[in-house]
Amino acid sequence: MTSDGPGLWGVTAPPAPDCPPLTGAVRADVAVIGAGYTGLSAALHLARAGADVIVLEAATPGAGGAGRNVGLVNAGLWLMPNDVIARAGPVFGPRLLECLGRAPAEVWQIVTEEAIACEATPRGTLHCAPDAAGVAALRARAAQWQSLGGAVSLLDAPETAARTGSPAFQAALFDPRAGTIQPLAYALGLARAALARGARICGNSPVTDLQETAQGWTVTTPQGQVQARQVILATDTFTSAPRPECAREQVILPYFNFATDPLPPELRAEILPGGEGAWDTRKLLTSFRLDAAGRFIIGSVGQLGALDGAVHRAWAARQMARLFPGLPGVALQTGWWGQIGMTSDALPRMHQPAPGLWSISGYNGRGIAPGTVFGRLLAELCLGRISVDQMPLPVTPSSPAMLRSLRGLTLRGGAAALHLVSGYGAR
Ligand SMILES: Cc1cc2nc3c(=O)[nH]c(=O)nc-3n(C[C@H](O)[C@H](O)[C@H](O)COP(=O)(O)OP(=O)(O)OC[C@H]3O[C@@H](n4cnc5c(N)ncnc54)[C@H](O)[C@@H]3O)c2cc1C
Known part of the structure; x- marks a missing residue:
């Protein structure tokens, strides 16, 4: 089933x-639009501080994206640390790396608290x-993180195996700050x-209009209306009306996952026995992890549509068998997919389209920990x-991605x- x-x-x-x-007309200090990690973390912290938030x-x-992702709670971004500094500049680059390097710790802390x-x-x-x-x-990547105090380590082939x-890998970068989660x-x-x-x-409450008023925002x-002094727009790639700018500056990279039934204990003891989440360095990457019940979850770029869904399912079965020779014959049961928003420089975006209206979006496939922190x-x-x-x-102005739809279609078609x-050798 997909x-x-x-x-x-x-x-x-x-x-x-x-x-x-x-339903009806209500007031709030802050209205948050979108209940993913960014919006819910913002709401939790506002409510903890005693603010009236809706x-x-x-x-x-x-x-x-919050309910569909792989569940890798990463430190940092896809970009190499030095590239973050080069692209974000000497002020924001180090600050962003410091903030996102400790972002997983903030997730673990909230989960505990x-x-x-x-x-x-x-x-x-x-x-x-x-x-x-x-x-x-x-x-x-290891050298760059280590120079910033990140306690990552490079594992050789036997240790990676x-x-x-x-047996498919020559090395791995172990990042002890990170981990996995059931994302939904x-x-x-x-x-x-x-x-x-x-x-x-309020669920089933799509915001259809957002108007600035003398007191703030309507x-x-x-079925209802909120008067709020401030608004946080946290709709990211899945943005529908009324302010589609956040979505328009992102090119959509579709990403799918397939999961097996829980593996028998002997296989479970062999695959990722330390409980890490994993992915590879290929451009058309493969991610893999287990869930708490021992289901094997494998993912990659692509959409599970009427035509390409069968291609990706067959590839996932082949890839699982190539990576884990002990797994052939284990059936992929559930499949699902979602859209990852990629910005032109692979950095997230913060906008303030008008006074009292804020948005942060464009996590480039790294939204669990960053969304929590930015919320x-x-x-x-x-x-x-x-x-x-x-x-x-x-704070930057939003600018639509060039040829957004065409590039999204190319990524989808190219992945299929x-x-x-x-074979596993394809890049
Ligand atoms: C398949 C996949 C795999 C991924 N894997 C990982 C991973 O392993 N690790 C990781 O860190 N990140 C991963 N990501 C990225 C991560 O899921 C996102 O970056 C994250 O969900 C963004 O959080 P958010 O709160 O900003 O937006 P979202 O979680 O997308 O939430 C936005 C919400 O806004 C709502 N919304 C939209 N328009 C309106 C409107 N008009 N009115 C009201 N509500 C509205 C939507 O319904 C949605 O609930 C993955 C994403 C996908 C799709």
Whole structure:
């Protein structure tokens, strides 16, 4: 079975909290639009500080990227640390790296403080190199993080084989700051924690209009309206009306996952026995991890559409068998996919389209920990605890991505073509 939705995570997450739609006219200090990690973390921190916050969500909490992702709680971005500094500049670059380097720790801390049941596994990640180019890239990444005080380490081939359970890799970068999570359960846990602190969360309340007023903002949904002094726009790639700018500056990279049934104990003991999450250095990457029940989850670039879905499923089965010779014959059960938003320089974006209206988006496939941290920072900004010049991102105008739809289609088609023909050697 495959779905454009949360897939396995929808099956194994605890029930969603009750979030009835907004009806009638209400007031709030801050209205948050979108209940993913950014919006829910902002709501939790605002509610913890005693602010009157309301979250308006088009569907249900975690319906966007938060409920569909791989669940790798990463430190930093896809970019090499030195590239972050080169692109973000000498002020924001080091600040952003420092902030995102400790972002997983903030996730683990919230999970503990709020007692969120989300399979949180802070046992690190393994970035695996299948070839010499990958080893060189990992060596550079390790050196750059180490020079910044990041406690990452490069594992050789035998150690990588022991830690992954796969003979396919020549090296791996172990990042002990990182780990895995049940991504939808984490989002729902954030929602439950925010509700418990007094936040209101309205599901099935797509914001259809956003108007600046003398007192702040009027936020309109099909059945209600909020008057709020400030608004956080946290809709990222899944943005629908009324301000599509955040989505338009991102090129969509579709990404899918397939999960097996729980593996028997003897296989489970061999694959990622330390509990890390993993992915490789190839451009058309492969990610793999286990969930708490021992299901093997494999993912890559692509969309599970009517035509390409079968191609990706067949590739995932082949790839699983290539990486883990002990796994042939284990069936892939659930499949799901979602859209990752890529910005032109692979850095997230912070906008302030008008006074009292903030947005951060464009995590380039790294939104669990960054969304959590940036949600808190947006809350602190709204509370006046920090000023905008203390943020780790500059406020920039939004600019639409060039040839966005065409590039998205090319990525989707290219991934399907490569998966159709690929042995493991395909880049
Ligand atoms: C397949 C996949 C794999 C990924 N893997 C990883 C990973 O392993 N690790 C990682 O860190 N990141 C990963 N990501 C990225 C991560 O999921 C996102 O960066 C993250 O979810 C962004 O959080 P967010 O809160 O900003 O947005 P989202 O989680 O997308 O939430 C936005 C919310 O806004 C709502 N919304 C949209 N329009 C409106 C409107 N008009 N009114 C009200 N609500 C609205 C949507 O319904 C949605 O619930 C992956 C993403 C995908 C799709």
